[in-house]
Each structure stands twice: as structure tokens, then as C-alpha cells.
Amino acid sequence: MKTCIACGMPMEDIADFAANDPSKDYCIYCSRPDGEMQSFEEKKESFTKFLVMTQGFDENVARKIAEGMMRKLPSWEKYFD
């Protein structure tokens, strides 16, 4: 099973893939409306917002957690060298 290179989510169904395209390596939540993958900054902000919205974390703490998660994912490793 593929996992999203930008957030680590397992992708099983076609609907999980960006633009319903199973050849893509990233998921629907990491893509822009046109199907392209979000940028580093866009992903960081969207994950931060997600943490605040679903778990109520402080925004700055949430941003640090988002960076910590992204550090371990293939798409974003290079941003932390």
C-alpha cells in the first residue's frame, strides 16, 4: 500500500489519491484544487491549522509539531538540511 509522501497517510482507495489518480505519490489532502502538490509552506500551515482545529493546540506549538512531522517525510526532508 502506498503512503502519501507529504503527510504519511495510507492511500488505499482511488479517492485517497490526489485528483483520484493512483499514480500520484501524494494524497487528496496534500494537493491543491488543480491536483498539484502543496508547497512546503502551504502544507506546514494547513497541518498547523488542522492541529489547532481538531485538538485545540496553541498555534505556535502546533507549528512546531507540524515541522517535526514534516521533517520525517520524503517530500520535505530537504527543507531541514
Added chain:
Amino acid sequence: MKVNTRKIQKLNTRKKIIETAYKVFSEKGFSVPSSIIAKEAGVSHGSIFAHFPTINDLLVSLLSDFGDKMGARLHVLAKKTDSVENLLKEHLKVLKEYETFYSRLISEINILPDEAKNTFAIIQSTVAFHFASVIECEIEKGTVKKLPIHMLFNTWLGLVHYYLLNKDFFSESNESVIERYSSELLSTYLNLIKNERRVYE
């Protein structure tokens, strides 16, 4: 061939260390010395450091593995779920499976290094992701009260964690607190968050 055998051996040792650490941490807590993990795993103390230069590296790898396993289980279960009730039932099933380790983790999380804390937050965000997608639909349908998602999520975790953290008060022996109280926890929480009159019945 030789290289492959060595690589497999290396991976097996790593796996053995992580599995043993999972067991030892569950039983004795996260401040147990690495020498005990080495002894239990039947590997040399140096071997642990060859795989994990610091105890923090071991802890973070273990938590990531744990999070992947728990996340994958929940992901599969959540896909089949269209109601908050069924999702929370599945959440409790997964927690029951990992109850000893999970209870230890939530009781010691505040003394763990930041990286481990963040890994734990990421594990919870997988749960929160499935929770949010199901509960948003229920709020829209009018079956769940219109409350902030994070408060609905944190109230659920707060309730479950309270029982896990105070296991000694809620059970006498080694029985699973989740097993004993899951239906009461679930029905109470649902009564708190559900609208009295369902819109679509």
C-alpha cells in the same frame, strides 16, 4: 548474498530491540535503563547503541512504529464507519489492544523529551483526523451538538484517559479498564454530545 544476510540480521536485531523496549517500557516505564532492554532482548548493550545512538532515538523510533501500527488499524476501521458511535467503538478496540503501553505513555508523556511528545501528538492527530471527518458530518446532519471539534475530541480523550490513568481505582486486578467500562464511557459521551431530537430518524 553475505551483505543481504547481514542486512536481514541487522533489521531483525532492530526489530527485536523495539519489540523488547515496547514490552519493558509498558511494564516498567520509560526511565528504565537501556542495559535492561539489552538484557531482555538478549543482545549486547553496545548493540542497542549501534542501532539507536541515544535512548531518545529508540523511544522516538518505537513511538513512530507504534503510531504507524495504531494509525493503520484505525484507518482501515474508520473507512467502514459512518457514525461517531461506530468510530469511537473502533477507537476503544484499538486502545484495548495497546492498553498497557498506551496507559504508560499517557501517564509519562510530560516527562518525555519534546521529540517523543511531538510524535505522540502526531499519533493523536491520526485519531483526530478520523474523528473530525465523521463528527463534522454528524453536526451537519444535526445529530451532534454544534460544539467546537477540538472540545468534542478533547472531552472524549479526557474521559477515556481519566479511566486509564486511574486504573487502580476502577479495577482490582489486571483486567482491562477499556473492556470493563467501554459501553458506559461510550453511552455517556454520546448522551452528552448528541442532540436530543435527531433530525433524520
